[in-house]
Amino acid sequence: MRVVATAVRAVTAAVLIGVSTLVHALPLFxxxxxxxxxxxxxxxxxxxxxxxxxxxxxxxxxxxxxARLGRTQVRVSGMEGLRYDEWYLVVCNHQSWVDIPVLQRVFNRRIPFLRFFLKSQLIWVPVLGLAWWALDFPFMKRYSRNTLARHPELRGKDLEATRRACAKYRDMPVSVMNFVEGTRLTADKHAQQRSPYRHLLQPRAGGVAFVLEAMGDLLDAVVDVTLVYPQGRPTVLDLLCGRVREVRVQVRRLPVPLALLQGGYDDAAARARFQDWINRLWREKDATIAGSLS
Known part of the structure; x- marks a missing residue:
């Protein structure tokens, strides 16, 4: 009976989300x-x-x-001082696709609407791709080191694209979201990177630096978010089935580190200063996760 009840809960949640998506998407289009x-x-x-x-x-x-069907308890700390009428850069660790609905639940209508940097291919996702485009989500084309080595003329295109995307956000407050690790945490990725962090992948400073260079004069704060799943990394199916019992979310409001980027991210000294800042942030985040799980 428990299996049947779980399946019914998952199907019901999926159908209701699908209907809600269509109902909201039509006027949005x-x-x-x-x-x-x-x-x-x-x-x-x-x-x-x-x-x-x-x-x-x-x-x-x-x-x-x-909250109702999934029965997920989201325990949040550190939201004091955040406002709906300010501009933020939100940085977060990335463990699961569940991260996105959790972040949306925590911040919806409490800070400006979250915009995520998306891979350019995601614009073709049915319904959602057009919705993301309509909402001015930035679509980015990422170039590998090998591609840049073969086509050096592409170097700097990602910064130009970031600037164009962020220029749209000057007319109304926005929260620009960045998963600094660039990909979801898995044991294989952690081993391949030889990550120095116990619970995190290595952070990539470039994306955060590009946003700060593009709109640092607008930003009121950096919002540092640490997500912890005490039962282990869940899947979206786990969420729909009600198997994600608890999520812990620690939020910190930090000053915008613009001084570290004097000279631009292409300057070796500025890049080293900024990478030190990101790495220190990630050491603190790793310790926070360890403490939450102990």
């Missing part, structure tokens, strides 16, 4: 088309706010569903 067709800045700003209201409503429904 209409507003997005108006935003494209009417080239009036003030009108577009109002449409952007309306699009965010729709997205927050969708997230609110999903979060409520997670």
């Amino acid at each position: 209409v507003l997005a088309m108006l935003k494209v067709l009417v080239p009036v800045a003030a009108f577009r700003r109002r449409l952007s706010r309306a699009l965010v209201v729709l997205a927050e409503s969708w997230i609110g429904f999903n979060s409520g569903l997670m």
Whole structure:
């Protein structure tokens, strides 16, 4: 009977989320088309706010569903001092696809709407890809070191793309989200990297530095988030089935470290200073996770 009840809960959650997605996506697409067709800045700003209201409503429904059907307890600390009318860069460890609905549940309507940097291929995801585009999520084309070695003319294109994306965020408060490790934690990835951290992969400082260079004058704070799953890293299916009993979320508001980037990230001394800052942040995060699990 427990297996049947779990399956029913998962199917019910999936169906309700699917219906809610379609209900919210249809007006979102209409507003997005108006935003494209009417080239009036003030009108577009109002449409952007309306699009965010729709997205927050969708997230609110999903979060409520997670709380009721999934019965997941999300324990949060450190939200004091965060506001809805400020600009933030949010950095976080990345353990599971569950991270995203957890972050949305914690921050929805408490800080400005979260925008994630997405791989360019994700724009083709049915329904969601168009929704992300309409909401001005930044789509990035990442180049490997081998590709840059063969095509040096591509070097710097990622920074240009970051600047173009962040330029859209000057008209209304935004929270730019960055999973600093660049990928989800797995045992294999941890071993391949020979990560010096017990519970984390090595951080990649470049993406954070690019956002700070592009919009550092706008940002009010860096919001450092540490996610801990006491039962181990869950899957989305675990979440839908109600098997994720508890998530612990520690939030810290930190000053924007713009002084570290004087000279730009291409400057060796500035890059070393900034990487030291990220590595220190990650050592503290690793200790936080260890303490939470002890």
